Amino acid sequence: MKKYYNHQSTYFFTLFFLCITLFAYAQPKKSEDIKAFIWGENDTYKKIPTIPEKWKNESAVVILDNQNHYYNKSKKSLDNFFLTRRIIKLNDKAAVEKFSEFNYPTFLIEGIKEIKTWMGIKIIKPNGDVKEVDVEKEKIKTSSDKAVYYYGFIKSKIKSDEIYKLAVPELEIGDIIDFYIYSYEEYKTSGSYVMDAIETTLGGEYPTMDFSLKLKVENDFFINFNSYNGAPQLKDITAPKQRDKEYQLSAKNVEKVESLQWLYPLVEYPSFKYQISFAKSNVYEDRTNAFLSEKEDIIKKGMTSEEMLEEYKNGYPLKYVAKDIKKFFKEKELSQKELVEEAYYYMRHVYLNQYLEGVIATEEKLTDLYYPLALYKDPILVTKQSQFLLRFGSFLKRNDIPFEIIKAKHRYDGSIDDLLIRKNLTSIIKVNLEEPIYVYPFGNNTFFNWIPSSVEGTKVYAMKFTEKYDKLEKVEKSKLPISKYTDNNTKEISNITFDDTFSKITVHRESFLKGHNKVNQMNERLFFFDYVEAEYKKYGTTPFIDLLNKKNRKKYDQTFVAYKEKRSKKRLKRLEESTQGEFDFKIEDYTYDIVNTGRNSIDDLLNYKEKYTIKDDLIKRAGPNHILEIGKLIGNQVSIEDNAKNRKENIYMPYPRSYNNEIIINIPEGYTVSGYEKLNMKVENETGGFISEANLNKDTLTVKAYKYYKNNYELNGNWNKMLEFLEVAFQFSQEKILLKKK
């Protein structure tokens, strides 16, 4: 997140009203003016207030965090000014290091964007001496190495591109640093522009005594702003007769925010969100990709069902059924459900995966092609949600299958009731058959009747069509279903053997994944060459190689083999690291084989086999006997630190889920096993559970462990219940058995 801070003095307002010609349309652009503007006579922070005793052991305390954003327009551009001022007491070396160097950019991309930045730094010593840093003298120009500034811009348009590096002199522990960063950003625009949304918790890395955010806008700028979870509200502070609107959010004594496992900070902590949009006239207002308020001087705080209808009602002209899909399904006798499912996988291939090989071949320069889509007749490539909704909706309409469009919001950024930013929405088609079916815009490896875990169980807007499906007629609140922990399962069966000296343990592991556990792994584990051939065949599309001319085909024949080998090697390494990450011992000699890609339906299991060895680990030597740290073979278990045991926050997890582990120990000849009774454990409650049991057969010891999290969210009151099974699972992972020499 980009934050800019400033302290706005009353001096500025005086000046503003007295010298309208000077400041009415332009903010200061000379360093001396800027300095006077911030540290001038009426700076209310000339005297630093006393820091509360409770924060004396903090690394740093933010005395003032002041941000002012000014949004102005000129004929062909937006001229925005962002002013940050922060005053920070630095209590230790870590804090001094953090604020001892600054980098800031100044660059000009002709016709697109210009950014200029000015800085000012004062250091207030413990004895009250104030030293101002001569920024112009101290700063050092470095050339930009940040590709981010080049992203999307044509290099020849970049007229200047400078990053200044500034090492702050004279900074010591106990000092207070008072600095501002003032930046001018000019964006060329024809009529509308939507700034990046800011979504942040009120608290930050350090506690803050005084926080203020001011927004000042000319007309044609629209503000979406709201505060959540008890954060203060934005207030209108526009003075009477003041031309531009001005707003402020201020907060005092804000505690720092800690990072914790299973936490959505924006949902749990006081937070605020905002987005500024510019739309020159009504025409542009309609075209702007943001929820705009009725008038610029009204702050948009949320969306009602009626507004949602107004926003989207004509957005879905369902007239996009291509010839190919009509032909493909023409003779097929399918139930409605089968048709929807078939159509989903058909489109996943024909509108997306069909082109994958060509796009990658071009990107990787495996052929001499520049534009692979040119090889296809009337190619339809669907990569955006909006395209999917139109294509899939049109197909459903044509086949008289009832459906609605769902607008959902991800769990980590709050409820749909708090919808403020258009880009936070994601869309799903709900097909209204006897059992409703959810169809999510496809990716390379997504599934029919699957929705992302981040929207499961959330409240949503259901957008309903007229009978003719020519436009939307009704929007109402609804709720998405949530998968069960049994739906999202990983089953692993590990077969364990030892060498004669117990120095090497060989593990053959077979894994079966389903539900979200599977979907999360698909892109990691599968490359297009694992499945695209089968898809070409299934849907009768022409394989990429057959579309190539002789020269390119010859080249591709050679380059593809090397490419495939390189990618497969990289994948093997990555998967080895991923499996390694499950354990706190080292694995070696790793192999990986896919048994089933699991791509045909959500219930289809992703099945793969791995083999690895563990050398000189998990075994403790006890005379002629050997202790095996068997519990560790199920992988690292969640281990909660003492301070996290007392968490006050609610628990936000990705989705309900379960894990089955089966460990089969092949007992070496001449040995018996003792101590395995300890492996029988059981804790279950409303939040989840852990159950394990061990059974000794003739030559094998089979240990089964089952861990499950029933829900994706628990109130803090249930944290102790979660700890009950988490701690038992952890203890299981520490258990050992004795392999005793007969």
Place this chain on the structure above:
Amino acid sequence: MSTLILTTLILLLKKTIKVHIPDWLSLDIKEINFDNASITKDSKRDDENGITTYIYTLENSNAIPKDENKPGPTYYRPHLLFLAKSHQKTGEKKTLLNNTGDLYNWYYSLVQQLKDDPETIKEKTLSIIKDSQTEEDKIKAIYYWVQDNIRYIAFEDGIAGFKPDEAQNVYRKKYGDCKGMANLTKQMLKIAGFDARLTWIGTKRIAYDYSLPTIAVDNHMICTVINGDKKYYLDSTEKYNPLNYSAERIQNKQVLIEDGDSYILDKIPLYESTQNLETFVGDFIIEKEELIGKISREYKGESKSHFLYSINNLKTDKREQILEWYIKRDDNNLSIANIDVTDITDRDGDLSLKYNINQKNAVSAFEDELYIDIDYYKEYKNLNLDKRSIDYMFPYKIFEKTAINLEIPTDYKIKELPKDLKIKNDDFEIIFSYKTDGKKIKYEKTIHFKNAKISANAIDAWKGFHYNLKEQYQKQIILTKGK
């Protein structure tokens, strides 16, 4: 360019380097570490233009391994070192760097350009030493003040790579590179009445000494105080380094000390590994299959300065948490209480860390027997050098001693103690021993990397020993029920 390294991080089938030397330039080329590489040398003469060309061809050179903790490249990679002695381009012979004196003269000419202003730092200097009783106290006060208050930030560009910043600038900015920090230290010490001098040095990363007149010989600057017969070497970039000790990276390295128009060559002393002793003493009892004990750890020398540096750079509010993490390594089998650490700003005294510990899952009970995993940290268990061919460098000379006393529970007796293990060679000495008086078991371990490295020729010894080490760490103490 003063050096040119021939090998790279990728495998080379063939690489050719051509060095064109005009007749007006007197240039020596030293060929270093050529022994184990397949390099041929040829030369050509162009009489018309007065140029001699040397052609070096490297063939079938393996990629330089991406190992960590390698020595500097000049120790083991084949390279050319260029020594430009003189030139006669304009007719008259002009000396470049013909000998050490020429190198010093150039360095010294840069120093002479400095406009240090002692007045601006005088008041501060006097306040730093106002409570110092002895001369050594004064040196120490200034040395520590610069370490603590000047941040190391290097903006070295062009001549700034060789010319120190003026003392008043470094003092005002509170940051500087090694040269700036050395110069501020020198100027403050001069104000305090000492004979302090700038001193050039190549750190341990560089294989050469000043017998080679080239700027490739050094990469660092410190300050030397000459006080009678004694020299104090002060490297102000070494945070938490005590007076009368020099960090591993400059020990035993030659120094070029300024001496007006002349210069002094000397060597930084080599310090024994015993100065870095780190001890771990634990007294344990067994209760309900848990090890409960009191731990006392002490750090000296560089083991201490490394510890202090890490702790002092942490956020104050996180310090306790991090200290606990340092002990527990994120393992919730360990509960720590009553952490007591000595002053973490004092670099002169010994550092001690004491705490109570409760360790689960270190004792396994099977039938009538207890199996005890006595060693928690199992240092160097994972130092696998199986694929290593070049020296493995430690940050300093490691010397660690562990002593654990375990009380035998009253209703148990010893069934088996692991056998002792010992290895000693030029680079490392590691000893495991187990003793008992019937009531207690005394486990002692010494780990000693006395040269701060495992040399390439000791790697085979390490490989063999490492297998035993891993096995040793797997061995359990076995107690059985009965008197």
